[in-house]
Amino acid sequence: MESVTDQPDLSTTAGKIADLRTRFQEAVVDAETAARTKQHAKGKLTARERIEMLVDPGSFVELDEYVRHRTSAFGMDKSRPYGDSVVTGTGTIHGRTVAVYAQDFSTFGGSLGEVAGDKIIKVMELALRSGIPIIGMLDSGGARIQEGVVALGKYGEIFRLNTAASGVIPQISIIMGPAAGGAVYSPALTDFVIMVDKTSQMFVTGPDVIKTVTGEDVGMEELGGAHTHNTRSGVAHYLADDEDDALDYARTLIGFLPDNNLAELPLYETPFEFETTDADRALNTVIPDSPNQPYDIHTVIDGIVDGADFLEVQPLFAPNIVIGFGRIEGRTVGIIANQPSQMAGTLNIDAGEKASRFVRFCDAFSVPIVTLVDVPGYLPGTDQEWTGVIRRGAKLLYAYAEATVPLVTVILRKAYGGAYIVMGSKQLGADINLAWPTAEIAVMGGQGAVNILYRGEIKRAEEAGEDVAA
Incomplete structure (x- = not known):
């Protein structure tokens, strides 16, 4: 036990500096040591380790590391750690400033209390005022029950700021652990959601409640795990193998995006040649001779973006359409492409909603769009008709029609019927429309058209025993 004489003299400058060092030791150094003991045992990083891996080395400036909760109910006054359950601040990625927050599961299970909520709100407001991207790392048990509605209400303020920031600054959520109940709606309001395989979950109601109410027996991973939200629900945009992979994807993603909706897109010096190369000529063999033979659209995408560097978004959800970012002559472009190797490249509800959201993001942040049809x-x-393909399919049509960014559409092979119109067509306002030598633009395929236009002749030929298949 320290004696009175061991306490720094706060009436002097030296004493105040010594007191600050003592608090820093407790708030950051000692807290981080304890957090590593808890998190590393679970195979997870601490909040500060995650931030340090995300931002450029030595660039992180922490905010509000000395704040404490003010709750005395349920014995909470006996534990008032500095910084509460979240680490917030600013740093740089590729030399560009970003705002970050990381929930600290080692403190109160990362639960959101009044002070933790205020810290997140403060850094979000800073990001909005400064016009910089914000990245949130979620690892939380939800609202802090001991603080009641005061804590719960902070979610509402966070949601309001998510909404205010939508289309103004890029928002990225990285789910590093559990996110349940109201906590899931903040990521849902952001632009990109990254989840870590086998360690992150998102659900509104947990397995126990579901079993009690409906009788369904489902595990946490099956209900709201990273694989589920990447392949079935479409909530997530990337399935990371581990935390390192998740943070690396976020860093790469930031490299394609502007700081805000008024900023210029990042420009990278990329060596490119205006002369036709062997790689360009290889595109001549991509489209098969048979109109019904599938091929991988990634081959075309890699052939037109700089260095075959394509960052795909939502690769596991609605794989019949491909979306993502690339660069052409050093400038970011959004790529939207039908995938003939999946469901023959047809459009369905999931594909339409996936692509429409991406179009609107690109439009908000002045990212030109290249559509490969x-x-x-x-x-x-x-199933498609009864679950609203008309209502939900119209979203992609609307997104293209309202877009004000440059739209370049390349028709590679089939462009049939209403799907042709929806896929960034000339009639919807595309600025430049190009046709690959193999392009076919029609109301429907040749076989279907013949069956309708010559229905009578075909019927008579069948009745006469002629070979109509020929």
């Missing part, structure tokens, strides 16, 4: 039409079926 090879679409035979919409996926037929009662």
Whole structure:
């Protein structure tokens, strides 16, 4: 136990500096040591380690590391750690300033209390005022029950700021652990959601509640794990193998995006040649001779972006359409392409919603869009009709029609029917429309058109026993 004489003399400058060093030791150094003991045992990084890996070395400036919660109910006054359950601040990625926050699961299970909520709100407001991207790392048990509605209400303020920032500054959420109940809606309001395989979960109601109410028996991973939200729900945009992979994807993503909706896109010096190369000529063999033979659209994308450097978004959800970012002559472009190797490249509800959200993001942040079209039409079926393909499919049409960014559309092979119109067509306002030598633009495929236009002749030929298939 320290004696009175061991306490720094706060009436002197030296004493005040010594007191600050003591608090820093407790708030950062000692807290980080304890956090590593807890987190590393679970195979997870601490909040500060995650931030240090995300931002450029030595660039992180922490905010509000000395604040403490003010709750005395339920014995909370006996534990008042500095910084509460979240680490906030600013740093740089590729030399550009970003705002960050990382929930600290080692403190109160990362739960959101009044002070933790205020810290997140403060750094979000700073990001909005400064016009810089914000990246949130979520690892939380939800609202802090001991603080009641005061804590719960902070989610509402965070959601309001997410909404205010939408289309103004890029918002990225990295789910590093659990996110349940109201906590899931902040990531849903952001532009990109990254989840870590087998360690992150998102759900509104947990397995126990579901079993009690509906009788369904489902585990946390199956209900709201990273794989589920990347392949089935479409909530997530990237499935990371581990935390390092998640943070690396976020850094790469920031490299393609502007700081805000009024800023210029980042420009990179990329060596490129105006002369035709062997790599360019290889594109001549990509499209198969048979109109029904599939091929991988990534081959085309890699052939037109700088250095075959393409960052795909939502690769596991609605794989019949491909979206992502690339660079052409050093400038960021958004790529949207039908994928003939998946469901023949047809459009369905999931593909339409996936692409429409991406178009609107690109439009908000002045990212030109290149659309690669090879679409035979919409996926037929009662399931699509009954689950709203008309209502939900119209979203992509609306997104293209309202877009004000440069739109370049390249028709590679099939462009049939209503799907042709929806895929960034000339009639929807595309600025430049190019046709690959193999392009076919029509109301429908040749076989279908013949069956309709010559229905009578075909029927008579069948009745006469002639070979109509020929």
